Amino acid sequence: MIRFKSIISRIVILHVIAVAITSVLMSVALSWLLNLATNNIHNEAMEDQAASLAQHLVVQADGSLSLELPPNLQGLYSQPYGRYSYAVTDDGGKTLFTSLNDKAAVFPADPRASAVQFLETHVGDAAISGASIRRSIGDKTVWVQAAEDLANRDVLIDDIVDDFYKHVGWITLPILLVLLVTDIAIFRRALLPLRQASEIAQHIGPARTDIRLPVGEIPSEVTPLVSAINKALDRLDEGFRLQREFTADAAHELRTPLSILRARVETLDDPRVAKALRMDIEAMSRVVGQLLDIAELEAFAIDPSEVADLQGACAEVAEFIAPLALEQGREIALLGATEPVWVKGNAEMMKRAIRNLAENAIRHTPRETVVEFVVEESGTVTVQDCGPGISDGERKLIFQRFWRRDRNQQGSTGLGLSIVQRIAELHGATIDVQNRVMGGAQFSLHFVRAGAPS
Numbered sequence: 001m002i003r004f005k006s007i008i009s010r011i012v013i014l015h016v017i018a019v020a021i022t023s024v025l026m027s028v029a030l031s032w033l034l035n036l037a038t039n040n041i042h043n044e045a046m047e048d049q050a051a052s053l054a055q056h057l058v059v060q061a062d063g064s065l066s067l068e069l070p071p072n073l074q075g076l077y078s079q080p081y082g083r084y085s086y087a088v089t090d091d092g093g094k095t096l097f098t099s100l101n102d103k104a105a106v107f108p109a110d111p112r113a114s115a116v117q118f119l120e121t122h123v124g125d126a127a128i129s130g131a132s133i134r135r136s137i138g139d140k141t142v143w144v145q146a147a148e149d150l151a152n153r154d155v156l157i158d159d160i161v162d163d164f165y166k167h168v169g170w171i172t173l174p175i176l177l178v179l180l181v182t183d184i185a186i187f188r189r190a191l192l193p194l195r196q197a198s199e200i201a202q203h204i205g206p207a208r209t210d211i212r213l214p215v216g217e218i219p220s221e222v223t224p225l226v227s228a229i230n231k232a233l234d235r236l237d238e239g240f241r242l243q244r245e246f247t248a249d250a251a252h253e254l255r256t257p258l259s260i261l262r263a264r265v266e267t268l269d270d271p272r273v274a275k276a277l278r279m280d281i282e283a284m285s286r287v288v289g290q291l292l293d294i295a296e297l298e299a300f301a302i303d304p305s306e307v308a309d310l311q312g313a314c315a316e317v318a319e320f321i322a323p324l325a326l327e328q329g330r331e332i333a334l335l336g337a338t339e340p341v342w343v344k345g346n347a348e349m350m351k352r353a354i355r356n357l358a359e360n361a362i363r364h365t366p367r368e369t370v371v372e373f374v375v376e377e378s379g380t381v382t383v384q385d386c387g388p389g390i391s392d393g394e395r396k397l398i399f400q401r402f403w404r405r406d407r408n409q410q411g412s413t414g415l416g417l418s419i420v421q422r423i424a425e426l427h428g429a430t431i432d433v434q435n436r437v438m439g440g441a442q443f444s445l446h447f448v449r450a451g452a453p454s
Contacts, residue, residue: 015183019176042148043118046131049146053086059138067097085128087145096142106145107132119145126151193217197226209237258285290415293352302426307450308347309340311375317354318373321362329367332358336375343379343447345427350447353423354381356416357443361385365440379449384442389435398433420445 052073058066067088069077077084077099087098087105093112095105107119110132120129130147197213204211212230215223262281268274315334322332343350354373361371364387374382390398397403399421424431424445432444 011187012180012184016176016180019179023176042129043131046118046129046146046148047116047133049084049086050131050133050144053088053146054133054135054137054142054144057088057135057137057142057144059140063138065096065137065140065142083149085130085147085149089143089145091141106130106147110143110145112143119147190219193219194222201229204233209233209240258288287415290419293415293419302346302349304344306344306346307342307453308345308350310343310350310379310381310447311337311339311341313347313350314354314373314375314381317351317358321355321358324359325362325371328362330362330365331370333370333372334375335372337377340452341375341377341379342450342452344450345429345447349423349426353420353445354383356420357383357445360416361387361441361443364388379447380444381447382442382444384436384440386436386438386440389439389441390433395433399431 053067053069056068056070056073058068060066065088077086079099079101085099085106087100087107088096089105089110089112090096091112093105093110095103098104098106100106106128107121107130109121110117110119112132112134115134117132118130119132120127122128127150128147129150130145132143132145134141134143136142193214197218200211200213212233213226215226215230218226258281262278262285265274265277265281268277318332318334325332358371358373361383362385365371365385366387369386372382372384374384376382399417401415401418420443421431423429427447429445429447432446434442434444436442
């Protein structure tokens with residue numbers, strides 16, 4: 001059994017079947033009604049002919065009856081013409097007058113049970129249909145019969161009856177096509193609220209858990225489903241909120257013990273132990289700081305009208321991180337644009353993303369090498385290093401939280417690149433990761449270009 005996933009396809013196919021069945025039934029019904037109307041017209045015509053014949057019955061002086069037909073009626077009932085015939089019988093069934101050559105009644109089995117009767121008989125293969133009416137002429141009662149040979153009935157009526165299905169079929173086909181096109185337009189219009197709700201649902205994500213599907217224009221049959229989805233989104237939003245609050249609270253609570261621990265380490269007598277502990281404390285402080293960044297980013301919203309100088313942000317990050325690089329035997333270089341490059345977004349968040357990329361590059365590039373910041377006029381900043389690069393299998397993993405290539409490496413938390421990705425999502429920017437030809441990796445952030453602020 002064929003199953004259609006599209007609601008419109010299902011409705012249209014079922015409607016086509018329904019219309020096709022209706023068309024056949026309509027054709028049968030119309031054909032029956034046409035035959036009924038044709039028979040009624042025929043019966044009325046035969047009754048009128050019998051009544052007209054009765055008007056020409058005359059009582060003679062001796063009390064007998066005579067039938068004096070005008071020339072036009074004589075021609076109508078002539079045997080060479082053969083289409084119409086008549087007969088007049090008395091109360092005993094004796095034939096008084098007839099147009100038949102054998103002088104017999106048209107309907108020998110006329111029961112003469114009522115004033116008007118519609119009868120049918122067969123002569124050979126010919127079907128004879130007509131009417132028999134009762135009339136009182138003088139003191140005599142007679143039955144006047146008028147009939148038509150159906151084999152010679154009106155040609156126009158025959159054509160209508162015989163060709164009815166063929167004509168109706170040709171009429172039904174364009175009607176079916178018009179109905180189909182109209183129905184598709186109606187169905188698409190009826191399902192428009194669902195399509196609009198689908199477009200809204202595409203914007204729901206970890207950054208926009210506040211979005212809900214509209215219920216007002218949704219068809220009543222689908223409203224329970226949409227309402228259930230909105231309630232599920234409410235529960236998810238609450239879960240995200242609790243998670244963000246827990247992360248932020250835990251990070252805040254850890255800062256105080258770390259500060260106390262840092263102060264106590266400074267009082268240790270053994271400088272080697274103190275140095276090792278300070279390194280551990282700095283690593284923990286870095287994790288706490290990044291957890292706070294993540295918690296802040298989950299609730300952060302960027303003003304669509306806000307713009308920032310990408311070149312200026314890169315210059316500040318390069319100046320801030322240069323001492324750390326020099327301390328570890330690396331250098332920092334700022335290349336590319338020298339004038340402001342205005343892009344849409346928040347300057348502080350951009351600097352966080354660029355700083356995380358720079359710290360990641362410093363961590364992986366060898367000593368005596370340079371970490372380069374390249375700012376392009378198009379709104380792109382690229383951070384390049386001379387490290388081992390990124391394999392194809394790792395490119396899908398590096399943006400996952402707490403993922404690290406080497407978990408034994410000190411100073412790495414696995415949160416930096418996930419923060420970069422989150423900031424890019426907030427700005428509608430894209431991240432491109434490539435390996436350099438001469439060795440090393442390059443991370444490119446493509447921001448949306450904007451005009452200079454007034």
